Amino acid sequence: MNESALSEPILILGASGMLGSSLTPYLLSRGYPIRGHSMSSDAFDQADLVDEAEAAKFMDRIKPSVIINLVGLTDVDRCEINPDDAYRVNVKSVENIAHWIKHQRPNCHLIHISTDQVYDGWPIHRESDVRIVNCYAFSKYAGELAAKGVAATIVRTNFFGLSPNSKRKSLTDWLFNALNQNNSVPVFEDVFFSPISMSSLCEIIELLALKKPVGVFNVGSREGMSKADFAFAFAKALNISSENMRRIKIDEIDFLKAKRPKSMCMDYTYINQKMGIFMPLLQNEIELVARAYL
Ligand SMILES: NC(=O)c1ccc[n+]([C@@H]2O[C@H](COP(=O)([O-])OP(=O)(O)OC[C@H]3O[C@@H](n4cnc5c(N)ncnc54)[C@H](OP(=O)(O)O)[C@@H]3O)[C@@H](O)[C@H]2O)c1
Structure with a gap:
């Protein structure tokens, strides 16, 4: 922890969301002066960041040294049906944040959370391999392009773990509930990813907030797997029967509105070489997360 990080606030935008509900208590427990933000939760300072004037007034009041932006419209099908909503929450809000930093507080560093969904195609992706589906x-x-207007660390990631937020369920929350209710659980054998546990991601975000590297970085786990293998590994780590799980191909279902990428596994050469940060193994992350459910 450095001195400037202690004296000026770190502002977590979207602190009420799933990742924010892990990151906010984690950084508070590490002694940082955190201010949490939400669109609608009374537990945090509230502001609609899509509104440029409201966003600027809000950030003027906090005067952060670092902004960690977790705000997003993460419902992939809703984004497909309402691209204007996707633009407003995932792009316009970032434009407003970057505009405020540029004109009001140019020394403020932005950590912006993006997604592994910007990748597709075989096999694993470096940061330049963007393919949008x-x-x-x-x-x-x-939104990443808007963040690049200022000194920003852009984190492309995917995460899982026990969500502390009862309104936002993670992939492992969904799997845990389905397995315990003896529901039939369809799992995709042809969709590959390399997500990281929320707890490991919080530790890496802390490091990035201290070191403030500028650029785009993949952050996930090593040796990604199919969503089906992930689900079976999670059931095994929980010691729950997996007999209700059915391996299917994503093209066999017809209720998804948006096309999904089938291959999102990430390569970590860049963050490893530039920051000396090593990503954990996915199998170890699954076992770590499973312990939190037991
Ligand atoms: N979930 C995943 O598996 C996943 C995977 C890869 C990347 N990501 C990225 O990681 C980030 C965090 O994801 P998450 O799952 O934690 O998101 P989330 O649970 O959906 O939370 C979104 C946050 O954004 C806030 N928000 C929404 N619209 C807003 C607006 N107009 N103005 C101000 N705040 C607004 C919400 O406030 P309220 O609580 O008041 O609504 C909430 O705090 C996102 O950028 C997402 O794209 C997520």
Whole structure:
């Protein structure tokens, strides 16, 4: 922890969301002066960041030294049906944040959370391999371009773990509930990803907030797997029967509105070489997360 990080606030935008509900208590427990923001939760300072004047007034009041932006419209199908909503929340809000930093507080560093959904195609992706297949990915990529207008660390990631937020369920929350209710659980054998646990991601975000590297970085786990293998590994780590799980191909279902990428596994050469940060193994992350459910 450095001195400037202690004396001026770190502002977490979207602190009421799923990742924010892990990151905010984590950084508070580490002794940082955190201010949490939400669109609508009374537990935090509230502001609609899509509104440029409201966003600027809010950030003027906090005067942060670092902004960690977790705000997003993460419902992939809603983004496809309402691209304007995707633009407003995933792009316009970032434009407003970057505009405020540029004109009011140029020394403020932005950590902006993006997604592995900007990738597709075989096998694993370096940061330059962008391939967009849906409106959510398009809006998140456009949000990255807006963040690049200032000194920003852009984190492309995907995460899982026990969500502390009862209104926002993670992939492992959904799997845990389905497995315990003996529901039939369809799992995709042809969709590959390399997500990281929320707890490991929080530690890496802390490091990035201290070191403030400028650029785009993949942050996930090593040796990604299919969503089906992930689900079976999670059930095994929980010691729950996986007999209700069914391996299917994503093209067999017809209720998704947006096309999904089938291959989002990430390469970590850049963050490793530039920051000396090593990503954990996905199998170890699954076992770590499973312990939190037991
Ligand atoms: N969830 C995933 O698996 C995943 C995977 C990869 C990347 N990501 C990225 O990681 C980030 C965090 O994801 P998450 O799952 O934690 O998101 P989330 O649970 O959906 O939370 C979104 C946050 O944004 C706030 N928000 C929404 N619209 C707003 C607006 N107009 N003005 C101000 N705040 C607004 C929400 O406030 P309220 O609580 O008041 O609504 C909430 O705090 C996002 O950028 C997402 O794209 C997520």
